[in-house]
Amino acid sequence: MPEAPAAAETPAASQLPPLSRRGLERLDLLLLSAEALDLNGGEAMVWMSEQLGFSGLFANRVELWKRRCHNPLRRATRRGNLSPAETDALIRILSALADRLYPLLRALLSSAEPESVRLQRWQLFEGRLAELVRERMNPRRVGVQTLLDPQRGERQRRQLIRALAYGAGSGGYERLRASLHDPVV
Amino acid sequence: MTLSPVKQTLRYDQVSCRLQVEGLPDVSIGQAGEALGIITGWSLRWSGRPELEGRKDHLLALMATVLPYARHLISGVARPFGGDDVPVTIAPREQGGHNLELRSSQPDVAPLTVELDDAELADLVRVLDQLRLDPRLQVKLELPEPQPLHPREVLERVPLRRRLVAPLGGAVAVAVAAALGLLLPEPRPLPPSPEAVQQRGEP
Numbered sequence: 001m002p003e004a005p006a007a008a009e010t011p012a013a014s015q016l017p018p019l020s021r022r023g024l025e026r027l028d029l030l031l032l033s034a035e036a037l038d039l040n041g042g043e044a045m046v047w048m049s050e051q052l053g054f055s056g057l058f059a060n061r062v063e064l065w066k067r068r069c070h071n072p073l074r075r076a077t078r079r080g081n082l083s084p085a086e087t088d089a090l091i092r093i094l095s096a097l098a099d100r101l102y103p104l105l106r107a108l109l110s111s112a113e114p115e116s117v118r119l120q121r122w123q124l125f126e127g128r129l130a131e132l133v134r135e136r137m138n139p140r141r142v143g144v145q146t147l148l149d150p151q152r153g154e155r156q157r158r159q160l161i162r163a164l165a166y167g168a169g170s171g172g173y174e175r176l177r178a179s180l181h182d183p184v185v
Numbered sequence: 186m187t188l189s190p191v192k193q194t195l196r197y198d199q200v201s202c203r204l205q206v207e208g209l210p211d212v213s214i215g216q217a218g219e220a221l222g223i224i225t226g227w228s229l230r231w232s233g234r235p236e237l238e239g240r241k242d243h244l245l246a247l248m249a250t251v252l253p254y255a256r257h258l259i260s261g262v263a264r265p266f267g268g269d270d271v272p273v274t275i276a277p278r279e280q281g282g283h284n285l286e287l288r289s290s291q292p293d294v295a296p297l298t299v300e301l302d303d304a305e306l307a308d309l310v311r312v313l314d315q316l317r318l319d320p321r322l323q324v325k326l327e328l329p330e331p332q333p334l335h336p337r338e339v340l341e342r343v344p345l346r347r348r349l350v351a352p353l354g355g356a357v358a359v360a361v362a363a364a365l366g367l368l369l370p371e372p373r374p375l376p377p378s379p380e381a382v383q384q385r386g387e388p
Contacts, residue, residue: 102307182339
């Protein structure tokens with residue numbers, strides 16, 4: 001069950017500057033990870049956007065996709081920044097998706113699961129994430145190559161799942177938003 | 186005749202833990218019904234672990250420690266939270282997972298350490314979130330709003346060895362180039378031209 005519809009722009013959202021390119025990159029990769037966990041992730045994202053009352057911001061799936069293309073790692077990347085209302089809406093959608101996928105996230109992170117089952121789950125997630133990354137991201141970017149590398153990208157893939165687990169739900173939204181606004185050094 | 190307020194119990198369940206908070210509506214400020222304005226006690230039950238109990242202060246300390254810790258983990262910064270002056274400490278374990286340490290306010294009770302994996306920590310974070318966002322809880326929690334990290338914290342996310350590679354590599358390259366430059370022989374002075382010799386009046 002989705003949470004209560006959120007305002008297009010909360011007062012707290014307007015206090016923060018627009019999301020940096022690095023933040024947009026992380027936000028899109030987290031959305032991509034949610035898609036990798038859910039076979040109908042793309043549809044779920046559109047449905048969640050409507051349920052949360054963001055039809056005015058993202059009228060259809062193409063508009064939603066265009067906002068996500070501000071990720072500099074994309075094959076067809078778009079220039080410019082998103083407005084705080086748009087990034088805020090995307091983060092709310094991400095938190096709600098993570099909340100919906102929480103049992104899967106938990107299973108990936110739990111050490112109580114048998115090792116073979118856990119490995120199989122990770123392989124399934126990593127395989128689907130790699131497919132999506134190859135399909136949509138620019139393979140010449142070092143960030144994409146690192147993410148796809150079985151060894152070098154392992155830490156980053158695990159970090160994506162952790163971020164989704166700790167950022168799930170309406171409580172997690174604030175944490176995710178703060179994290180995506182981390183400074184670039 | 187006065188009616189005594191009805192005791193309220195709030196319960197939040199996740200796979201590995203259950204948080205139960207008990208209290209009463211604060212009738213002095215007009216609370217009634219399902220509201221919980223005075224926390225009288227709480228308990229946190231873990232599957233296969235000792236049950237934790239405490240007063241309101243301990244619950245607030247648990248929230249003030251665990252939630253910022255989770256916030257930092259989203260950014261990939263695993264650093265300890267809490268300290269000797271607060272009853273709850275949480276820190277990453279070297280072999281993976283997290284150590285949650287709870288210190289009793291009673292003098293002779295040893296601290297209790299609970300080892301959590303990522304999934305159990307996520308469960309704990311969720312029950313604490315559910316509690317703080319529950320409209321029935323009408324206690325001022327005074328928890329700081331999650332903020333972006335400071336640049337120094339983002340820098341410290343990269344291990345010291347890896348951070349030092351670039352500046353040390355640069356310094357070594359400069360030193361090697363300088364050493365090679367010193368090894369090169371100095372150019373011999375050019376012999377004076379005949380015109381210069383004539384000007385000086387030499388034969």
